[in-house]
Amino acid sequence: MKRAIFPGSFDPITLGHFDIIERGVTLFDELIIAIGINADKKYMFSLEERKRFIEASFENNPKIKVVTYKGLTVDFCQKNDVDFILRGLRNPADFEFEKAIAHTNRDLSSIETVFLLTAAKTSYISSSIVRDVIRNHGDYTKLVPKTVRIK
Numbered sequence: 001m002k003r004a005i006f007p008g009s010f011d012p013i014t015l016g017h018f019d020i021i022e023r024g025v026t027l028f029d030e031l032i033i034a035i036g037i038n039a040d041k042k043y044m045f046s047l048e049e050r051k052r053f054i055e056a057s058f059e060n061n062p063k064i065k066v067v068t069y070k071g072l073t074v075d076f077c078q079k080n081d082v083d084f085i086l087r088g089l090r091n092p093a094d095f096e097f098e099k100a101i102a103h104t105n106r107d108l109s110s111i112e113t114v115f116l117l118t119a120a121k122t123s124y125i126s127s128s129i130v131r132d133v134i135r136n137h138g139d140y141t142k143l144v145p146k147t148v149r150i151k
Contacts, residue, residue, distance in 0.1 A: 004028040004084035004114065007073045010035055010050050011043045012148045014130055016122040018057060020088035023116055025063050028084065033058075034076060035068045044131050056147035074109040085113045090123045 006021060010033070025031045033054050035047065045053070051066055058064040069076045073085060085105065087098050095115075102113035117123075125143050133140045134150060141149075 001029045002027075002084065003030045003032065003080075003082045004086045005032045005034045005073065005077055005080075005082050006086045007034045007036055007069075007076075009038065009041065009043065009127070010054060011127050012045050012050060012130060012144055013054050013057065014122070014125045014127055014144055016088060016090065016118050016125040018145050019119045019122050020086065020116050021058065021064065024086045024114075025061065027114070028086075029063065031064050031086065032080070032082065033064060033066045034073070035066070036073070037068055037070045044134065053145070053148045057145045072108070074105050074111050077111045078109060083111060085111055087113055087115050088118050089115050090118045090126070 004024065004027070006017075006024060008017065010017060021031065021033065035050055035054070037047065043050070047068060051068065054066045058066070076082070077085065085102075087102070089095050089098060098113070098115065105111050105113060130140055130143045133143065
């Protein structure tokens, strides 16, 4: 069984993430969306909200599982019998950053990283842009799945 993890903070999940997940799940038997917990980071949405947004987005896909984790991604992979890390690339800066992480992960383990390019229509979207739009009362709904709604 080919299992992959798609790690991130997903604060919040964006249409870019959604695109990578929808396309990535076709490559694997199971795709684990893993929300990393970083105590040093300040999040706009709670861990429970982020998990709920993602679970609601993919509730009809039995190949997708949503979990939270702490620590190194490769450690999570090794403990959970996951052989692949899925990552999305929006631009050359993403590639350089992700390449360094992928090389480090390969140095620490046998985990392979699989890169997918984001779709052109979502390549400009990042969680930090979405948070800025929300903070400034803009229409964030064009940037995130329908499950992401602010009360």
